[in-house]
Every structure is written in structure tokens, then in C-alpha cells.
Amino acid sequence: MKSETDQMHSPPKTPRWHVRDLFRLRADIPKPIFTAAGIVVPAILLLVWWLVAYLVLVKPLFLPSPGAILSEGWRQITEGILIADASVSIYRIVIGWLTATVVAVPVGILMGNFKIIEGALEPLISTVRYMPVVALIPLSILWTGIGDGQKILILFLGTFFQQVLMIMDNVKNIDMNLIRAGQTLGFSNREILMRIILPAASPAIWDTFRITIGWTWTYLVVAELVAANQGLGRRIMDAQRYLATDTILFGTLFIGVLGLVTDQIFKRVGRLMFRWNETNR
Structure with a gap:
């Protein structure tokens, strides 16, 4: 059993984080996830744009690649x-x-x-x-x-x-x-x-x-x-x-x-x- 002195000098425990915390109202999320979210969404839109142009679903006159x-x-x-x-x-x-x-x-x-x-x-x-x-x-x-x-x-x-x-x-x-x-x-x-x-x-x-x-x-x-x-x-x-x-x-x-x-x-x-x-x- 740890003594009171050991408990006082032990590093504070890092709070556990769960995926559900992403959708808690006004909750902080890890910085890497926050940054990645801002990259993933434009990347998906760019991919969709490229596919539409590659498959010629829309004429290049209206939507260039x-x-x-x-x-x-x-x-x-x-x-x-x-x-x-x-x-x-x-x-x-x-x-x-x-x-x-x-x-x-x-x-x-x-x-x-x-x-x-x-x-x-x-x-x-x-x-x-x-x-x-x-x-x-x-x-x-x-x-x-x-x-x-x-x-x-x-x-x-x-x-x-x-x-x-x-x-x-x-x-x-x-x-x-x-x-x-x-x-x-x-x-x-x-x-x-x-x-x-x-x-x-x-x-x-x-x-x-x-x-x-x-x-x-x-x-x-x-x-x-x-x-x-x-x-x-x-x-x-x-x-x-x-x-x-x-x-x-x-x-x-x-x-x-x-x-x-x-x-x-x-x-x-x-x-x-x-x-x-x-x-x-």
C-alpha cells in the first residue's frame, strides 16, 4: 500500500478519453483529432470532385477537374x-x-x-x-x-x-x-x-x-x-x-x-x- 508521501509525489492521472467524447457539448478533444478533422473533410470533397471529373459525370465546361x-x-x-x-x-x-x-x-x-x-x-x-x-x-x-x-x-x-x-x-x-x-x-x-x-x-x-x-x-x-x-x-x-x-x-x-x-x-x-x-x- 502506497504511503501518503508517495501518493502526494505521484504524477496526476491522465483522464481517459473515449470516442463518445467527440460529441459531448463543448467538450475538448485531442489536438491531433481536431487538426485531422479539418484535413479529412476537404480531402473527401476533393476526392469526390476528382471522381466526378474523371468519370465525366459533369461536362468540363461546368466543372473542370x-x-x-x-x-x-x-x-x-x-x-x-x-x-x-x-x-x-x-x-x-x-x-x-x-x-x-x-x-x-x-x-x-x-x-x-x-x-x-x-x-x-x-x-x-x-x-x-x-x-x-x-x-x-x-x-x-x-x-x-x-x-x-x-x-x-x-x-x-x-x-x-x-x-x-x-x-x-x-x-x-x-x-x-x-x-x-x-x-x-x-x-x-x-x-x-x-x-x-x-x-x-x-x-x-x-x-x-x-x-x-x-x-x-x-x-x-x-x-x-x-x-x-x-x-x-x-x-x-x-x-x-x-x-x-x-x-x-x-x-x-x-x-x-x-x-x-x-x-x-x-x-x-x-x-x-x-x-x-x-x-x-
Whole structure:
């Protein structure tokens, strides 16, 4: 029989894990299984896609094979087309998203903290955010011409209105007891904002950044719809005219990959910046 000393120094027992734990609500699962699940599902879809193309169940005009997509991608890389298009599109995405964020952060924080500002702006912003951005393309051309400014404006309009409301909610979700504690200590409004509200809301606001830059990517094709000489979205629209479905699918998948890379960067940076926050683990 082990002594109490041996029991105190013995390593803790690793909890047993069962397959049924995969389907327990909000239960943690081993990291290798979590990672494998994200690989298996795309691999199955890719296999099904390859089989459909190999057996010619769908005409190549409507669904090119994975090999045709890779060939098109390699052609764009070797001819320098992909790098040129991607660099222009990334520039427009970054500027459009940053512009929307610079405006949305202070407005959202003010709306989340002051009811009078929320009451004045929320109905207008909520109405505009339901307007289709495509319908605003003619106006954006009248306002800014057909240069990069017009593309950036479309990306701004597609991102700002949703982002500002999400930041408002991020701020409003802060526990009022924390704010009351600051008021009890004699903090001014500015001190409460800087020392309590912003630190507490920062993880959620960062997650809002991650989500909204994903929305900006989805508006890229719309932004490059008119009078664009270069860009991933413009390449897709040109391919549509000639029924070049391999170019369309490659461009769409490549935009998705760039969006995924952006999302992962934001996730990892958020985990480093907010290690104390359990929701970012």
C-alpha cells in the first residue's frame, strides 16, 4: 500500500478519453483529432470532385477537374499574372478594411458607452447596412471616379456598417460591475474607458476585426467589377465572359485561401496578445 508521501509525489492521472467524447457539448478533444478533422473533410470533397471529373459525370465546361485548376494556377504563376493581381487586390483589401476600422472603432465605442449617441446613429447605420453594396456602384463611380478610390469605397461600405455595430456590442457586453467599481474609485469617464472598458473589450474587438476582414474579402469581386485593369476579382469577371470556368474556380479558391491565411494570422496574433482571455485559447 502506497504511503501518503508517495501518493502526494505521484504524477496526476491522465483522464481517459473515449470516442463518445467527440460529441459531448463543448467538450475538448485531442489536438491531433481536431487538426485531422479539418484535413479529412476537404480531402473527401476533393476526392469526390476528382471522381466526378474523371468519370465525366459533369461536362468540363461546368466543372473542370482539379488538375485543370492546378494547371491554370501554374500558368498564372509562371506568367506573373497571379502575383500582379494578388498584390493589387491585397492593397485594396488592406486600405479598404483599415479605413473602415479607423472610423468604426471610435464610433462603435461611443455608441456602446453613450445611449444618446447610440440612439442617434444606430437606426441610420442599421438601415444602411442592409442596402446592397452592388447597387451603390454607380454612385461610387460618380463620387470617386473609376480608380482605386472607387474600389476602396466599395470595400469600406461593405465592411464599416456591420463592423461598427459589432464593436458597439463588444463594448456594451462589458460587465457593469466593473464600470461601477471604477466610478466608486473616482475614475473619470476617460479613465474608465482607458483602464476598464477598452482592456476588457479588446479581445472581442480583435475578434470582430478578424471577422470583418473576412467580409472585406467577400466584397473583392464586387469592388473590382467596374473599370479594373488588374485584380483577382477582375480576372474572375473577365473569365466569366469567355466561359473559362477553370480560371473562375482557381481565382475563387485562391481568394478563399488568402482569406483563410488572413483569418489564421488574426487568430494567432490574438492568442499572443490576449493570453489571459480564455476565449482566445
